[in-house]
Amino acid sequence: MKLLGKMAVICGxxxxxxxxxxxxxxxxxxxxxxxxxxLAPLATSAIQMSQMVSEMTDGNFVIRVEGKEKHKAxxxxxxxxxxxxxxxxxxxxxxxxxKDITSVFFTTVPFGMNLAEQNSWLYYGGGMALMxxxxxxxxxxxxxxxxxxxxxxxWFRKEINSLEDLKGLKMRIPGLAGEVFAKLGVxxxxxxxGELYTSLDRGxxxxxxxxxxxxxxxxxxxxxxxxxxxxxxxxASELQFLVNKRAFDKLPAxxxxxxxxxxxxxxxxMTTENFDMxxxxxxxxxxxxxxxxxxxxxxxxxxxxxxxxxxxMEVYAAENEEFKVIYESQQEYMDKAxxxxxxxxxxxxxxxxxxxxx
Amino acid sequence: MKLLGKMAVICGxxxxxxxxxxxxxxxxxxxxxxxxxxLAPLATSAIQMSQMVSEMTDGNFVIRVEGKEKHKAxxxxxxxxxxxxxxxxxxxxxxxxxKDITSVFFTTVPFGMNLAEQNSWLYYGGGMALMxxxxxxxxxxxxxxxxxxxxxxxWFRKEINSLEDLKGLKMRIPGLAGEVFAKLGVxxxxxxxGELYTSLDRGxxxxxxxxxxxxxxxxxxxxxxxxxxxxxxxxASELQFLVNKRAFDKLPAxxxxxxxxxxxxxxxxMTTENFDMxxxxxxxxxxxxxxxxxxxxxxxxxxxxxxxxxxxMEVYAAENEEFKVIYESQQEYMDKAxxxxxxxxxxxxxxxxxxxxx
Numbered sequence: 001m002k003l004l005g006k007m008a009v010i011c012g013x014x015x016x017x018x019x020x021x022x023x024x025x026x027x028x029x030x031x032x033x034x035x036x037x038x039l040a041p042l043a044t045s046a047i048q049m050s051q052m053v054s055e056m057t058d059g060n061f062v063i064r065v066e067g068k069e070k071h072k073a074x075x076x077x078x079x080x081x082x083x084x085x086x087x088x089x090x091x092x093x094x095x096x097x098x099k100d101i102t103s104v105f106f107t108t109v110p111f112g113m114n115l116a117e118q119n120s121w122l123y124y125g126g127g128m129a130l131m132x133x134x135x136x137x138x139x140x141x142x143x144x145x146x147x148x149x150x151x152x153x154x155w156f157r158k159e160i161n162s163l164e165d166l167k168g169l170k171m172r173i174p175g176l177a178g179e180v181f182a183k184l185g186v187x188x189x190x191x192x193x194g195e196l197y198t199s200l201d202r203g204x205x206x207x208x209x210x211x212x213x214x215x216x217x218x219x220x221x222x223x224x225x226x227x228x229x230x231x232x233x234x235x236a237s238e239l240q241f242l243v244n245k246r247a248f249d250k251l252p253a254x255x256x257x258x259x260x261x262x263x264x265x266x267x268x269x270m271t272t273e274n275f276d277m278x279x280x281x282x283x284x285x286x287x288x289x290x291x292x293x294x295x296x297x298x299x300x301x302x303x304x305x306x307x308x309x310x311x312x313m314e315v316y317a318a319e320n321e322e323f324k325v326i327y328e329s330q331q332e333y334m335d336k337a338x339x340x341x342x343x344x345x346x347x348x349x350x351x352x353x354x355x356x357x358x
Numbered sequence: 359m360k361l362l363g364k365m366a367v368i369c370g371x372x373x374x375x376x377x378x379x380x381x382x383x384x385x386x387x388x389x390x391x392x393x394x395x396x397l398a399p400l401a402t403s404a405i406q407m408s409q410m411v412s413e414m415t416d417g418n419f420v421i422r423v424e425g426k427e428k429h430k431a432x433x434x435x436x437x438x439x440x441x442x443x444x445x446x447x448x449x450x451x452x453x454x455x456x457k458d459i460t461s462v463f464f465t466t467v468p469f470g471m472n473l474a475e476q477n478s479w480l481y482y483g484g485g486m487a488l489m490x491x492x493x494x495x496x497x498x499x500x501x502x503x504x505x506x507x508x509x510x511x512x513w514f515r516k517e518i519n520s521l522e523d524l525k526g527l528k529m530r531i532p533g534l535a536g537e538v539f540a541k542l543g544v545x546x547x548x549x550x551x552g553e554l555y556t557s558l559d560r561g562x563x564x565x566x567x568x569x570x571x572x573x574x575x576x577x578x579x580x581x582x583x584x585x586x587x588x589x590x591x592x593x594a595s596e597l598q599f600l601v602n603k604r605a606f607d608k609l610p611a612x613x614x615x616x617x618x619x620x621x622x623x624x625x626x627x628m629t630t631e632n633f634d635m636x637x638x639x640x641x642x643x644x645x646x647x648x649x650x651x652x653x654x655x656x657x658x659x660x661x662x663x664x665x666x667x668x669x670x671m672e673v674y675a676a677e678n679e680e681f682k683v684i685y686e687s688q689q690e691y692m693d694k695a696x697x698x699x700x701x702x703x704x705x706x707x708x709x710x711x712x713x714x715x716x
Contacts, residue, residue, distance in 0.1 A: 119633070
């Protein structure tokens with residue numbers, strides 16, 4: 001019995017040794033977002049992704065999601081993921097415009113592809129490889145992470161009837177669109193988000209662009225600027241999940257696929273949530289503020305905006321070979337894809353409008 | 359040593375007993391598709407889903423995907439999944455129109471929602487619950503499984519200039535669209551897929567609808583009927599994954615989430631593949647057959663089609679309370695959603711066309 005007892009101990013120890021080999025190793029990661037953790041729909045993508053990963057691994061792969069209220073570095077995500085402080089990030093590529101101008105192409109560009117075209121370019125037009133080539137510079141893998149679709153052209157206190165009306169107009173509009181408007185004489189300014197409403201209300205600025213009804217409604221801009229212009233500058237703003245390469249490469253193969261699948265599914269969920277939020281918010285704005293006027297810019301203004309966009313893009317392309325390669329890849333794909341978009345989606349909407357929905 | 363040897367055997371046996379508890383239980387399922395297993399993009403969805411599930415579970419959850427060439431029952435998927443012969447199916451809801459007319463709403467209906475609107479209705483407008491209520495009758499769980507987007511209105515040998523031109527026209531167009539066209543005097547016929555090209559070529563039929571350039575190109579219709587009409591009858595044909603409830607409920611919780619996440623991700627992959635296939639196929643058709651004319655039906659014809667659609671839908675709604683509930687849910691959501699679609703996607707495409715892509 002004594003020997004039996006000793007054997008039982010050894011046997012038990014052997015089994016304990018065996019357990020960790022067979023059970024999955026527990027993995028704990030952190031993800032930093034550019035947005036506050038309560039900001040739907042942008043924050044939804046990472047939060048849902050994290051939940052899916054945890055559930056798919058029976059709680060063995062846990063990703064803690066932190067908003068900007070915690071890490072205080074909304075525009076430092078790329079550095080924190082590169083450095084390994086966070087294994088993952090969720091942000092928008094064009095925030096690294098100052099580090100690498102080619103990053104703009106993986107969010108959206110003025111007069112660029114719509115959502116379906118951009119997805120198709122990413123997966124079938126060589127876009128994913130071009131995006132990864134950029135992110136290789138940061139030792140990071142990049143994956144699509146949700147899309148806002150067409151963003152509105154912004155809220156204006158006065159109607160824009162001519163190019164003359166843009167001259168001297170004080171507007172908050174960042175990024176490439178700001179460069180384009182600057183060429184047309186707009187006085188492009190940058191103002192912290194928290195001061196935007198007051199600035200617009202008091203006339204410190206004449207106009208601003210934000211996102212679309214779903215995210216604009218809480219900002220209250222519709223209460224102080226009645227002209228809501230349709231979009232031209234961000235036709236399909238794609239967000240990205242960024243993953244530190246060393247961390248990703250160390251994951252078991254099954255967990256890599258789990259993570260990739262969760263990112264894809266969560267990105268789509270955010271895209272859909274954003275669409276519904278805009279549907280509901282627009283419906284409410286329209287009912288509460290019937291004085292809001294949805295406007296498209298006059299043809300003369302749109303043509304000047306397109307010409308200025310082409311000029312801005314061509315200057316970057318002339319300076320930067322990588323920019324030129326991606327620009328041409330997108331333009332070439334879009335030229336083909338837009339034909340199908342017009343034949344399918346556009347004519348369907350046009351004919352439906354003709355016959356009415358009721 | 360003798361006792362030690364005996365203990366080692368017992369100890370080994372204990373460890374073997376322990377192993378199956380700790381390692382995941384191997385699960386083998388079968389999935390039946392309505393389509394042949396080589397038919398891209400429709401078959402892509404289930405094939406990709408199966409691969410993701412296998413990789414996410416380190417090969418412990420395997421789903422064998424079978425096309426119609428194997429099971430020979432393309433329109434019997436729902437029965438085979440209900441009966442448990444197959445744990446899963448991949449098909450389109452409107453194929454069960456004969457069993458339950460409400461099934462049409464979960465694929466697409468004439469003059470119905472576009473892809474973004476339909477997704478949003480499913481997840482935020484109560485659509486998923488309504489779909490599940492239908493599939494509860496078959497003891498099956500239903501999940502979105504990829505979307506063809508706007509399908510083209512079909513290939514016509516002659517131009518349609520008036521309602522008169524529809525009278526007596528022999529056309530292959532199934533489903534609700536066929537009922538609508540029949541009301542307008544079209545001689546709606548059904549012809550097996552394999553005989554369509556010859557029938558169109560010889561004038562046995564005057565027109566037919568299939569899918570869109572990506573899937574139409576292999577059928578060769580563009581070689582014999584030069585008028586390609588834009589879509590009205592299937593604005594966003596959604597496919598479904600069907601899962602036998604008993605089989606799903608028996609899955610470990612983690613595997614349920616793995617399956618759901620893989621279905622969502624694979625559905626999106628199919629949607630994107632289909633878009634790209636249409637982009638490429640249209641580009642090729644246009645180059646090889648410059649005589650193809652893309653046409654929209656004249657306003658008088660479109661209005662008559664819409665009126666006939668409303669009449670068909672209202673007859674079903676009057677006969678069937680469940681039909682009425684879903685119809686009203688879709689119409690109500692679409693009325694709100696379409697406003698946002700027009701403000702965002704439609705005006706963006708319109709203004710882009712105005713300024714050109716180059």
